[in-house]
Amino acid sequence: MKWKNIQFGELEFEEKHVLNFPYGLIGFEENRKFLVVNDEESEPFRWLVSLDDPELSFPMIDVSTYSEISNKYFPKENVTLFAVASIKEHFDESTVNMRSPIVIDNADRKGKQIVLDDDVLMVRTPLTSFTPVLME
């Protein structure tokens, strides 16, 4: 399969790698199909690229091993967890959304953005304060 994205150009992938988001993302409900793109220069960030809108992609960070979310809310589930990242020109202004992670069921490739009922997890967690977690 092929898809042309404004930032990544032509992407080639297998159908089994397409993620289905039955409810889209919050504020982007009409986007139902996505692809996780690993871009070497962006690592450890990854990209959630819409397969419905050629101009839409979200940088995100894998928080599957972040115990405050994974152990607490998904102790036994076979899921991959991503936090959507707002990356600004100035690193210090960049944030990650820990409150509403993207949950991907590894078995059926279905994804959704959930909202955790947990005031400790911030929608705008400064990337600088989250950096130690990324370094583990």
Place this chain on the structure above:
Amino acid sequence: MLILSRKLEEEIKIGDSISIKILAIQDGQVKIGIVAPKETKVFRGEIYDQIQKENIEAAKGTKGDVAHAAELLKQKKNKK
């Protein structure tokens, strides 16, 4: 907009599968119980708006800025 008055313990039904019950009223705060199907997303209005705004901000992220942030993260890691 439909406006209804409800007393403590009284309910409102929306369609066949959603019900909202007034559980407590105290000090200007109302505690509400909501029963809805699993596929119905329920959350506080302000948090929804905040997440929507953040998703819009995230979608503006460019490959260049992300690569720059990634580079800074790697530098910090190496220093450690």
